[in-house]
Amino acid sequence: MTLRAGAIVQSLGGELFGDPDRQITRLAPLETAQPTELSYLVNPRLAQQLANTQAGCVIVGPAMAEAARSRGDCIVCDDPHLYFARVTQLWRRLHHVAPRSRIHPSAVVEEGAFVHPTAVVGALSFVGRGARIGADTVIKERVTIGEDCVLGARCLVQSGAVIGGDGFGFASQDGAWIKIEQLGAVRIGDDVEIGANTCVDRGALDDTVIEDGVKLDNLIQIGHNTHIGKHTAMAGCVGVAGSARIGAYCTVGGAGMIAGHLSIADHVHVSAGSLVSRSITKPGHYTGFFPIDDNGEWEKNAATLRQLHRLRERVRQLERLMADSEE
Amino acid sequence: MTLRAGAIVQSLGGELFGDPDRQITRLAPLETAQPTELSYLVNPRLAQQLANTQAGCVIVGPAMAEAARSRGDCIVCDDPHLYFARVTQLWRRLHHVAPRSRIHPSAVVEEGAFVHPTAVVGALSFVGRGARIGADTVIKERVTIGEDCVLGARCLVQSGAVIGGDGFGFASQDGAWIKIEQLGAVRIGDDVEIGANTCVDRGALDDTVIEDGVKLDNLIQIGHNTHIGKHTAMAGCVGVAGSARIGAYCTVGGAGMIAGHLSIADHVHVSAGSLVSRSITKPGHYTGFFPIDDNGEWEKNAATLRQLHRLRERVRQLERLMADSEE
């Protein structure tokens, strides 16, 4: 299964310098690409890799066009990362074997669920009563779409994801927990990707809402009644507690945690491993994790950290003494 | 599908001020409730929301009774949060479509497993040989209940949960890991809820034990031979390493982590994002996470943190010099 270099630019634009009949057999990183393979260069700092690669053809931006042409065949385009993404999509369309059935015979789709005629439900997946799956949405294998949950068009749900598990809500009675039935559902927009084994809980009364273009990696927990704005992306192992309101165009690094009932503005970027314990009202980049260190160093610093407030008092005392002695 | 206001107090007690024949069409939060909807107020600080709500009827405590009555229909009860939980349960009983089959035809229940006649096993779930599922327990879709694991009565296991995966136990031989077969099982009491994609590992020799009334949110990892006391609740993404012994009436915030082989007393509350690295013998509230900050501030503080021990030495040195100079 190959692809002509000329066919790529015909589909995706860009300018090809070199042989349009070159048969591309695979897409590959610069370091490992072979003479029949297509690669790409995003970061001009990796120009040395361009010089050394054996790739048959390389996608580059205008700034690297000359260096790439002097090396061999290349496709020059405005945004090589985006162009490369489009090539992977083209590649997959050509090489992917479509599922034999729109709804796999092993899937369980309950009565009263609606699966759009162009949507796919993978093997061993479950779609509950009243759920709605939009056009061209792909539900992979072993996914749960709970009762009344709605997914828009062109979504992709990876294996093991659970959309519409109960939110975690209880009232307390004499120390025991009394369940608050979760009567809301989950509403997911268009072009949303949900990662493997990620969970999006249904709302208690109103729905949990995920807007268009949101991308959630694997093993993410989205609590009930959370609202995630469009085009926000979260890396693996992130947790979002209930009723958080997260803006659009945000990113959350791996294992970042968002506490409940708070608001995060648009364009906020949370570093990996950071716990957001208060609302963030201004766009920006926020961080809060303990820097890793050699264990011995860490132990000394961590021990001192537990006396940090007292240390500040000692500094204050020194400042007072110093002020007195100077008088 | 509606519910008469009068029918609610008939079922659940409390005093209705207003029209018993009012038809409630939905339960809703104060902010969004419509004139045919029922809402509730827990926190007296939200009195303004009560004044503004369009809800047809509001559940309140005695302290808010007057304000609620002057606004319109209300139900007055001792504990409006608990009352509201009971209403959600009533609502669900009335509106939920019972599964057509006790054990869904797509579920796999191995020979020698016992499923109580009033228990439910959802679509595509697996119940292993020798497992026992108690009365009125509901196993949702795509759940694994491993060999010999036992669940009590009235439990609820959300989709994707794995009860009875192998504990993580190995002996080391020349750097390689030799498996210690996990010969114990998991014993879960009554009224336990297990969240979506949560894992509870089987014990190595003895069982992993989860006592009555424990509530585990989604994506939680419970290591082998852990013992969790009754009515303890854990939020999403929590991890509990092996052989931890956790008391009763505890709470662990999201992504809290409990190291292995340690004990936590009853009534201990661990904040979100905190790692419990030592036993906790006294009830109380414990915390340990790096406070989030603007990334630039964090970088400066984190860099200094790595020299914190040396900073303390410098303060000590200053104190010595100051003492000398004062003599």
Added chain:
Amino acid sequence: MTLRAGAIVQSLGGELFGDPDRQITRLAPLETAQPTELSYLVNPRLAQQLANTQAGCVIVGPAMAEAARSRGDCIVCDDPHLYFARVTQLWRRLHHVAPRSRIHPSAVVEEGAFVHPTAVVGALSFVGRGARIGADTVIKERVTIGEDCVLGARCLVQSGAVIGGDGFGFASQDGAWIKIEQLGAVRIGDDVEIGANTCVDRGALDDTVIEDGVKLDNLIQIGHNTHIGKHTAMAGCVGVAGSARIGAYCTVGGAGMIAGHLSIADHVHVSAGSLVSRSITKPGHYTGFFPIDDNGEWEKNAATLRQLHRLRERVRQLERLMADSEE
């Protein structure tokens, strides 16, 4: 189902002091073992437990042989932990009921997948087109092995694991995310264990690689194009971001997080709850988590921590003043 003490040493070596015809009915920890049960002692500091145990027979190392013999029956061997692991394996071989079918009838194995004749695929599991499952590998219930993913011999994949979900890769266009199709797969060596609900993503172009003997606990996220060296072990809730290169013989404690695109040397040990945000080039033990404390203490220290850099400036200022006053 019992096992003669003599049969154990016949199978596994070691020296039995006591009755070879003693019938062992169960393996048990020292504290709870009964007179017909077999236990073991690894840590000589627990000698008191040896004195008190009611176990019928105890596995010990040479250092404890005398104490054990004076107490009752024992098996003396070089490495009691390893020996015990072997006994659990023997026990399981004798008592485990083999599955009736190599590939459970409820499993879905796509055309073009290869399952070795001695491998097992559990109930409700999915094996995609082109995937290959090696000899004696056991895929438990409700597992996903994606298209083209390869597992070696003697692997064990726990329930709910997802091997070969899409890596998390997007190009950005006007704030929206454009999918980079993930065209690589996952290659897993021999003797690898993958925990419950753990996810190993397929590579973007090249494969994600997990070498021989790696052990991954539950709810772990392995990003695309990660390479994990042989015999590395990771505890539950660990996250590894994309393109990380992790050495051999490493360990990562629970909820440890490894950022993307970095390298970790062989024999590196990362503590639980620590975020590895930079490459680690030297073997050793590394840590970075905020020490847990009483919440009140934590609040004071955390507040000061946010001014730590300024505190250092104040100390520097004091040092300058002190130096001036001494001149």
